Amino acid sequence: MSESPPQSGRPIGRRAFLGFVGLGLSSLAWGGAAMDLVAKSTLLVPESLRSALPFGKGWRIYAVSPPHPSFDPATWRLRIEGLVEHPQTLSYEQLLALPRARQTSDFVCVTGWSVDDVGWSGVRFDDLLAAARPLPTARALQFVSAEEPYTDSLTLEQARAHDAMLAYAMDGHPLERKHGAPARLVMPQMYGYKGVKWVQRIVVTDRVADGYWQQRGYDRDAWIGGSNGR
Amino acid sequence: MAVDPRLAAVAEPRVMRFGVTERRLHMAHATAFGVLILTGLVLYLPMLAQILSDRPLMKSIHLAAAAAWLTALVLVAVLGDGAQLRATRREIERFDADDLLFLRRRAAPSGRFNGGQKAHAIVQAGLAVLFTVSGVLLWLGERDTAFRLPGTIALHDAATLLVAVLVAGHIAMAFSRPQSLEGILRGTVPESYAAEHHAKWRPARAVGEAAAGWRPGPMRISLALLVAAAGLVAIVALLRDIAG
Secondary structure, eight states: OBOSOTTOSBOHHHHHHHHHHHHHHHHHHHHHHHHHHHHHHGGGSOHHHHTTSTTSOOOOOOOSSSSOOOOOTTTOEEEEEESBSSOEEEEHHHHHHSOOEEEEEEEEOTTSOEEEEEEEEEEOHHHHHTTTOBOTTOOEEEEEESSTTOEEEEEHHHHTSTTOEEEEEETTEEOOGGGTTTOEEEOTTBOGGGSOSSEEEEEEESSOOOOTTGGGTOOSSOBTTSSTTO | OOOOHHHHHHHSOEEEOSOHHHHHHHHHHHHHHHHHHHHHHHHHOHHHHHHSOOHHHHHHHHHHHHHHHHHHHHHHHHHSOHHHHHHHHHHHHOBOHHHHHHHTTOOOOOOSSOHHHHHHHHHHHHHHHHHHHHHHHHHHHTTOGGGOOTTHHHHHHHHHHHHHHHHHHHHHHHHHSHHHHHHHHHSEEEHHHHHHHOTTOOBOBOOSSOOOOOOOOHHHHHHHHHHHHHHHHHHHHHHHHHHO
């Protein structure tokens, strides 16, 4: 293309390229910490704008088999079965009639984003299971989503954590469809993939069964900061 | 007798700025970028993800486009004029005193590429590597947590931010000088444009439509077919993996 002498000048560009790629690759080690710092600084921005920021705090909705399950209050039922004396089938109204718990907790996703101070309302698992009466052999709860084949489990002990609940309202409003309407698992001490959305069945079992993400290599006990290589 | 100004424009001699291989390489990057940035933004911005929450579809398109992009790059290298690409690389990576002056926003004569165009190409080449590495790591990390490095997301995100700014500027500049746009689309620019903006460049006159001047041999064509088949297999495997 060119008759100008191709060898004029110094190959600064090659060094710049290698330096740039090297710096970029090194961020595989330090980029996470840097991103946390930036994300914290976005808290200075008003919340309505924050979700538009690339490094901001806000929900990212994942779906394993779209579209999201739909919810009809008239026909929706929650079944509680497995190792229980009295299997239950609860309507939406019956679920709302159970003792209501409220909490504010952070939601942390294993992929790096988080949402602070989410207000949840729902039912603690001791209250939810009281009528079903788990058998002495019961060790775990398996949560089956209407979004097949998504499932995940908690041990009974984990489910009795002070801030674990089956939530049906978020920030003062009934759970939105994309957040798992009408009911989802909230377990703030673990990464978000444990928080099964669109829960339609809770199976009481004698051991923890691997769920959707565990079959894909994620840890069963998803403690924040203490699992999945963190 | 007055000369029709349109005839005068047609009559102006044109010079070759970009060869066929260079233009195809640019088109492969540009097309892939369009698809990757649109699907990527949906995956990336919480606000868009909530509106368009068909994440698996966006993700499938994103990954398939990435595989198609890498396949296209290999195809251009196999089928294209390698000597020309190597010459272009040497041209871009060398900065002379005038290029450095240009980067400091001083008036300085440029060759076929000015200092800014060289710097842009180098950063884009680096970003291509970083996107590929961090993207493959994101994909592997979903399959095996051993591949989940603390900075993978940060690198892919920061690269996205940088590339969006660079490409926005790149497109704005291309449209502010229609002749440069003609150069990358058709291969040729008016001689006066070359003299004005690339004074040190001694281009060859274009004869008619830019001719290819390069034909791949049968070995190259067979290799290209193999690469294309491997790319297709990879794309189908990716889509099946996501669907399953």
